[in-house]
Amino acid sequence: MANNNIITAENVRLYYGKHEALHGIDLDFPEKQITALIGPSGSGKSTFLRSLNRMNDLIPDVTVTGTIRLDGSDIYSPQTDTVELRKRVGMVFQQPNPFPFSVYENVTYGLRLAGVKDKKLLDQRVEESLKLAAVWDETKDHLKDNALSFSGGQQQRICIARVLAVKPEIILLDEPTSALDPVSSAKVEDSLLAIKNQYTIAIVTHNMQQASRISDRTAFFLNGKLIEVDNTANIFLNPKQQETSDYLNGKFG
Numbered sequence: 001m002a003n004n005n006i007i008t009a010e011n012v013r014l015y016y017g018k019h020e021a022l023h024g025i026d027l028d029f030p031e032k033q034i035t036a037l038i039g040p041s042g043s044g045k046s047t048f049l050r051s052l053n054r055m056n057d058l059i060p061d062v063t064v065t066g067t068i069r070l071d072g073s074d075i076y077s078p079q080t081d082t083v084e085l086r087k088r089v090g091m092v093f094q095q096p097n098p099f100p101f102s103v104y105e106n107v108t109y110g111l112r113l114a115g116v117k118d119k120k121l122l123d124q125r126v127e128e129s130l131k132l133a134a135v136w137d138e139t140k141d142h143l144k145d146n147a148l149s150f151s152g153g154q155q156q157r158i159c160i161a162r163v164l165a166v167k168p169e170i171i172l173l174d175e176p177t178s179a180l181d182p183v184s185s186a187k188v189e190d191s192l193l194a195i196k197n198q199y200t201i202a203i204v205t206h207n208m209q210q211a212s213r214i215s216d217r218t219a220f221f222l223n224g225k226l227i228e229v230d231n232t233a234n235i236f237l238n239p240k241q242q243e244t245s246d247y248l249n250g251k252f253g
Helices: 045-051 082-088 103-113 119-132 152-165 182-195 208-214 232-237 242-248
Strands: 005-016 019-030 034-038 062-070 089-092 170-174 200-204 217-222 225-231
Touching: 005 045, 005 200, 019 034, 019 045, 019 200, 019 225, 034 045, 034 208, 045 170, 045 200, 045 217, 082 089, 089 152, 103 119, 103 152, 119 152, 119 182, 152 170, 152 182, 182 200, 182 208, 208 232, 217 232, 217 242, 225 232, 225 242, 232 242
Parallel strands: 034 200, 034 217, 089 170, 170 200
Antiparallel strands: 005 019, 005 062, 217 225
């Protein structure tokens, strides 16, 4: 097996009360690759993404069955510490959500939570993370400024830096550029491409061009089912399933 799969999902079903929203999803996430999850609204892609770090636990009356393993360990086992899990599986949301304090405090938040007090290490991690997220040049002279004073695109890259600072194993992004203008979106895409040789990335996107530009693999979701997953070029140029072809050709969406 050439690719080392960091996360492996097997027969994952998710229920809101009695309603089954995900129907037996099997999907692996190879190390140091970008996997894009595409499909129309309500197809289950964000719901599935949120199950990879147990964000759905925060919603009442949700049940998840099947197995999701991170480095071989079942993340839904009663022994799993969800705080620790969410450090290892970082998440960036659709709307930029920096905390209402300085850039520096935003980026060091997770480290301080983990008990890191060494100023030199914090400084180093702030610079590293902001550079990786391609927002260092805009923030380096403004680290004490409130993160909310920056543009939406800069805020989103600060949020990516905040996730990177704790050195997660995998980064989940739920439509991270849908609230941004094209120039800011391109900068976020560039930062994702720059970090993929160090991180495993899963991104939910409505933007077909984005999926084709940045991802190595693409998974197509429809009505809570995974219809197909393959190398991105194959999905876009030569999909095996008619539904995938119809979706990519704009017959529904």
